[in-house]
Structures are given as structure tokens and as C-alpha cells.
Amino acid sequence: MLFHDIALIDQDGKTREHMNVRVAGAYIDAVEPCGTTLDQARASEKDVHDGRGKLLIPGFFNNHSHVPMTLTRGYGEDLSLYDWLYKRIFPFEALLTEEDMYWGALLGIAEMLSGGTVSFTDMYMRIQGIFRAVVESGIKASLSNGLTGDAATLLEETAWYRETETMIRDAQTSKGLVIANASLHAQYTSAPELVRQLAVYARDKKLRMHVHLSETKGEHEECKEKFGKTPARYLADLGLFDVPATAAHAIFIEDEDYDILKNKGVTLSHQPSSNLKIGSGLPDVKRWRDYGIRVTIGTDGAGSNNNLDMIEEVTLASFLAKGMNHDPLLFSTGELLTFATRNGALAQGREDTGLLEEDYRADLTVLDMTTLKFQPVYDYGTCLFTNANASDVVLTMVDGRVLYKDGAFTTIDIEKVIHNVYRIRDEKLKMLAG
Ligand SMILES: [Zn+2]
Structure with missing residues (x-):
């Protein structure tokens, strides 16, 4: 496929207009200004995408999600966090089967593809259903089950x-789409004896780690009271960060935590919509960056966002940083793009993607900027995280395969997905009422 006469953004955030980008197989084969060799090759190229009025970027890496939570989207609004979790989410989730996870995941994946996301880092349960949805759809994902348990729990005897063992085995035949991760749900939902077992297991199996960290003031302070240390110190002491790890939220981390996270090479993942909606508070992302910690962006689950729109999430992260620091230079377009693409790829251990450069994987997305809200366009790149959103995405490609184009999915029967999501909703509400 050849993207002809399209605008793109450099990693430093600068827009380059009138470019040709050729994809061959799963890779970006050439990136050249118009008027060079690719223009002459255009006539023989069978699949040419007219790029005029469009912006081509690396696809997004949603670095913290609970993808089947699309099933609980809107179920339990206007409730306290406690009531939302204990009266609505936990009872509903307890009823979900592996098959339900499959349909919920497909809905979330479809939404992500339609918003330019090419890969996501997920933590949920009954993950074989999610695995099937990922492989069938062709999106990439790092999947994990969030471990919880008390001091008596023996890791090897748990579901x-x-x-996780099944996932590690199945990931090998997923053509690189799925990476199996280890995951601890959080410090406050597990005992130290179990965290230690998990840390050893992840190290032995060479798995990456995914965890919720210091998301609420309450959990953060409770850990300090109970163990005399912050959650970051506690988890580091138990060995959880001895493998490459991604920690989500990190709102209440303290001075010493910054050193621990930096020294352990932990990636932090920012979920501004969820932090705001749940009323948790906001992290100091500027300080994360200034410390040299790798910053990534995620949507969190649809129950607490409520959409999976990465462009909206990055824009919100940008506006919040500007407002909180009284500094309109936070963050530059190039930095924001890096947070949401290359940094997410590196956090997943995918070195060969997240950049719009030759010989990198063709994990790409295209936005249409001819609609009214962009007019007049001065600079395509600076429109991206100011006034674009998921609905401006017209094409998403993973490993050179077009998975979404102009409102249509090439691998997902979206009517069937919607039908099943409503069936699951009605079935569960009946069970909960009975
Ligand atoms: Zn989460």
C-alpha cells in the first residue's frame, strides 16, 4: 500500500507535508517527500491511498486498560467509588464467563481500532476469551490477569x-500479536507472601509486570500505616519491579518513590479521564518526565472513562499538565506523540514499532482533517492533540493489515458483537435481579 501525498509528524513533533509512505508486508518500506522515486512507482502500486487532507501517524499504544469492561460501561453512574465497585462492578464481573469476555473484548477492540489504537496493555480475568478476541481481530496486546489473594494463597493452585500458563503457551502461536504479562492487581488486594511468589514466577518466566500503583490516597496511606512504607517501596522490596514493569496511575507517589521507580526502570501509565471521573486526584506527570521515567498513556476500563479514545486521553493529559503547571509548553506535540506511541511500544517490549520510519512495523493510523473543526489548517501536527478525537480516524493498520477503514472493520462482525453485548447485558441484569 502507498499513502500518497500525505502529511505526517516527525518524532520531534514537526509536520512534514506532501509525503509518500509505502508499506510492504508488515513493515514500512519507504518514507519520502513527493516528487521522488515513489511518485514514479505510484502507477504500478495497486493499492494507493490518497493522502490529501490527511495526517498519518504511528498508531496508539493504550498502555493501561481492562478491555471487557465495555460490558459495564454506564452501569453505575453517579455513585461513590465504593458503591460503584461493591454494588455494581464486582457483582456484575463475578457473573462474566470466558465467552462474555470475548464479546466484551471484541467491542473494546473495535472501538480502539476505530480510534487509531494498534496495541493495548490489559489487565483483567478469564483472559482466554480476551486472547481469542485479540487474535481474531488482528490487533496487538499485552495481556494479563490481575492477581489478588491472601497470605495462604499458593500461586500454583490459582485460576x-x-x-497465565495457558496464555504463555498460546502467545507463541499468535504471530507476535499477544505478549503474555504477569500482573498484580494492586498492593491492597494481595498479601506480601503472594506478591513474593508472583515476583519469583515473573522472573523465572521472563514476563513483564503490570500493576495499579497508589491510585487513591486511602490505599497509599493504609500501606504506610500497615507496612511502614509506601506501596512503591513495598512492591520494590518484594521484587515486583525486578522485571520490566508498568505501573498505572501513581497519583500519590512520594519523593523517594521517584528514585525507586526510576532506578527500577518502571514505566508509568497516566489515565487522566479515569482519575478525574473516579475523583482519585491527578499525578504530577511533568515530574515523572523530568525524572526521566518513561511516560505512557492509557484509557483504563470503559467503566471509569467511559470511552477508549486515546486521542482524547492524550489531549486531556496535555491540557491538565498545562493548567496544573501554568505552562502552555507542557507537553510538546512530539512528546505527547511519543508518550502515546513509541513509549507504549517500548513498555510492551516491542522495539520494532511505534515509529513512522523505514523498517519499523506498519502499525499506523490515518486521520481525516478536512472536516469543519480543523478549518483552516495551519499545521496538521498541532491539530492532533488539540481538536482531534477518535471520530477523525479513517484508517488503522496493524502489521501492514488494514483492520479499520472508513467506518468498516475488516476482521470484526460488528453487528454480531453489538447483538451479543446486549444479550449479555440483559442476561446479567436478570441474574442480578433474581
Ligand atoms: Zn485500571
């Missing part, structure tokens, strides 16, 4: 262990 978590069986699911």
Missing part, C-alpha cells in the same frame, strides 16, 4: 496460574 490465575492456569490462565
Whole structure:
């Protein structure tokens, strides 16, 4: 496929207009200004995408999600966090089967593809259903089951262990789409004895780690009271960060935590919509960046966002940083793009993607900027994280395969997905009422 006469953004955030980008197989084969060799090759190229009025960027890496939570989107609004979790989410989730996870994941994946996301880092349960949805759809994902348990729990006897072992085996035949991760749900939902077992397991199996960290003031302070240390110190002492790890939220981390996270090479993932909606508070992302910690962006689950729109999430992260620091230079377009693409790819251990350069994987997305809200366009790149959103995405490609184009999915029967999501909703509400 050849993207002809299209605008793109450099990693430093500068827009380059009138470019040709050729994809061959799963890779970006050439990136050249118009008027060079690719223009002459255009006539023989069978699949040419007219790029006029459009912006081509690396696709997004949603670095913290619970993808089947699309099933609980809008179920329990206007409630306290406690009531939302204990009266609505946990009872509903307890009823979800592996098959339900499959349909919920497909809905979330479809939404992500339609918004330019090419890969996501997920933590949920009954993950074989999610695995099937990922492989069938062709999106990339790092999947994990969030471990919880008390001091008496033996890791090898848990459903978590069986699911993770199956995932490690199945990931090998997923053509690189799925990477199996280890995951601890959080410090406050597990005992130290179990965290230690998990840390050893992840190290032995060479798995990456995914965890919620210091998301609420309450959990953060409770850990300090109970163990005499912050959650970051506690988890580091138990060995959880001895493998490459991604920690989500990190709102209440303290001075010493910055050193721990930096020294352990932990990636932090920012979920501004969820932090705001749940009323958790906001992290100091500027300080993360200034410390040299790798910053990534995620949507969190649809229950607390409520959409999976990465452009909206990055824009919000940008505006919040500007407002909180009284500094309109936070962050530059190039930095924001890096947070949402290359940094997410590196956090997943995918070195060969997240950049719009020759010989990198063709994990790409295209936005249409001819609609009214962009007019007049002065600079395509600076429109991206100011006034674009998921609905401006017209094409998403993973490993050179077009998975979404002009409102249509090439691998997902979206009517069937919607039908099943409503069936699941009605079935569960009936069970909960009965
Ligand atoms: Zn989360």
C-alpha cells in the first residue's frame, strides 16, 4: 500500500507535508517527500491511498486498560467509588464467563481500532476469551490477569496460574500479536507472601509486570500505616519491579518513590479521564518526565472513562499538565506523540514499532482533517492533540493489515458483537435481579 501525498509528524513533533509512505508486508518500506522515486512507482502500486487532507501517524499504544469492561460501561453512574465497585462492578464481573469476555473484548477492540489504537496493555480475568478476541481481530496486546489473594494463597493452585500458563503457551502461536504479562492487581488486594511468589514466577518466566500503583490516597496511606512504607517501596522490596514493569496511575507517589521507580526502570501509565471521573486526584506527570521515567498513556476500563479514545486521553493529559503547571509548553506535540506511541511500544517490549520510519512495523493510523473543526489548517501536527478525537480516524493498520477503514472493520462482525453485548447485558441484569 502507498499513502500518497500525505502529511505526517516527525518524532520531534514537526509536520512534514506532501509525503509518500509505502508499506510492504508488515513493515514500512519507504518514507519520502513527493516528487521522488515513489511518485514514479505510484502507477504500478495497486493499492494507493490518497493522502490529501490527511495526517498519518504511528498508531496508539493504550498502555493501561481492562478491555471487557465495555460490558459495564454506564452501569453505575453517579455513585461513590465504593458503591460503584461493591454494588455494581464486582457483582456484575463475578457473573462474566470466558465467552462474555470475548464479546466484551471484541467491542473494546473495535472501538480502539476505530480510534487509531494498534496495541493495548490489559489487565483483567478469564483472559482466554480476551486472547481469542485479540487474535481474531488482528490487533496487538499485552495481556494479563490481575492477581489478588491472601497470605495462604499458593500461586500454583490459582485460576490465575492456569490462565497465565495457558496464555504463555498460546502467545507463541499468535504471530507476535499477544505478549503474555504477569500482573498484580494492586498492593491492597494481595498479601506480601503472594506478591513474593508472583515476583519469583515473573522472573523465572521472563514476563513483564503490570500493576495499579497508589491510585487513591486511602490505599497509599493504609500501606504506610500497615507496612511502614509506601506501596512503591513495598512492591520494590518484594521484587515486583525486578522485571520490566508498568505501573498505572501513581497519583500519590512520594519523593523517594521517584528514585525507586526510576532506578527500577518502571514505566508509568497516566489515565487522566479515569482519575478525574473516579475523583482519585491527578499525578504530577511533568515530574515523572523530568525524572526521566518513561511516560505512557492509557484509557483504563470503559467503566471509569467511559470511552477508549486515546486521542482524547492524550489531549486531556496535555491540557491538565498545562493548567496544573501554568505552562502552555507542557507537553510538546512530539512528546505527547511519543508518550502515546513509541513509549507504549517500548513498555510492551516491542522495539520494532511505534515509529513512522523505514523498517519499523506498519502499525499506523490515518486521520481525516478536512472536516469543519480543523478549518483552516495551519499545521496538521498541532491539530492532533488539540481538536482531534477518535471520530477523525479513517484508517488503522496493524502489521501492514488494514483492520479499520472508513467506518468498516475488516476482521470484526460488528453487528454480531453489538447483538451479543446486549444479550449479555440483559442476561446479567436478570441474574442480578433474581
Ligand atoms: Zn485500571
